[in-house]
Amino acid sequence: MSSVMASASASYEHNLAPSVTFANSIMGCDEGPPAHLKRIKSNFCRQCGSAMQLKRAKEEGSEDSDSNGGWRHMCSNDECGYIDYFNPKMVVGCIVEHEGKILLCRRAIEPCKGLWTVPAGFMELDETTAEGAARETWEEAQALVQVLAPYAHWDIPMIGQAYILFRAKLVHPFTFSPGRESLETRLFHPGDIPFDQVAFSSVSSTLK
Numbered sequence: 739m740s741s742v743m744a745s746a747s748a749s750y751e752h753n754l755a756p757s758v759t760f761a762n763s764i765m766g767c768d769e770g771p772p773a774h775l776k777r778i779k780s781n782f783c784r785q786c787g788s789a790m791q792l793k794r795a796k797e798e799g800s801e802d803s804d805s806n807g808g809w810r811h812m813c814s815n816d817e818c819g820y821i822d823y824f825n826p827k828m829v830v831g832c833i834v835e836h837e838g839k840i841l842l843c844r845r846a847i848e849p850c851k852g853l854w855t856v857p858a859g860f861m862e863l864d865e866t867t868a869e870g871a872a873r874e875t876w877e878e879a880q881a882l883v884q885v886l887a888p889y890a891h892w893d894i895p896m897i898g899q900a901y902i903l904f905r906a907k908l909v910h911p912f913t914f915s916p917g918r919e920s921l922e923t924r925l926f927h928p929g930d931i932p933f934d935q936v937a938f939s940s941v942s943s944t945l946k
């Protein structure tokens with residue numbers, strides 16, 4: 739996972755190339771449902787309760803035949819016709835600076851329990867990316883921050899996630915302490931960051 743993060747960030751041109759699924763779709767090669775859709779469990783329709791099926795959208799040239807080779811999780815009840823779309827999740831967080839130091843949290847939960855990282859987590863509905871980043875910083879480090887600017891963007895298509903990390907600064911009362919998902923919170927001089935104990939290589943490269 740980590741090496742993919744690093745290479746994804748290094749080259750946008752790589753990310754702009756069409757996926758194999760999309761390329762097969764537009765070139766007319768049909769090799770059945772893509773593996774990333776087959777792994778998803780979608781058993782019952784959330785609209786009518788009927789069984790869901792992984793099948794191809796019927797209409798040629800419709801929007802649904804353009805991505806994922808046209809394969810979708812669809813309700814088996816034709817009168818309902820509900821389609822369960824699965825989209826990537828957005829992870830947002832902050833690189834918090836205070837007096838030349840960076841605020842890190844030691845994780846209390848898996849994955850990478852016990853290792854250091856920046857405060858970050860899944861964006862919620864009804865918030866902006868910056869609001870989500872500030873909220874996660876409060877939840878994990880009990881720190882109030884002002885978000886300054888986007889700093890890093892990572893795409894990790896193999897696990898369906900995209901990351902945006904913001905630069906931020908600590909604001910009054912300039913305090914921090916471990917939240918529920920952290921064992922410890924600490925300000926590090928950039929030269930003192932324990933890179934051999936940083937949780938994710940994406941975070942590690944961003945901090946470097």
Ligand SMILES: [Zn+2]
Pocket residue numbers: 783784785786787788813814815818819820
């Ligand atoms: Zn249905």
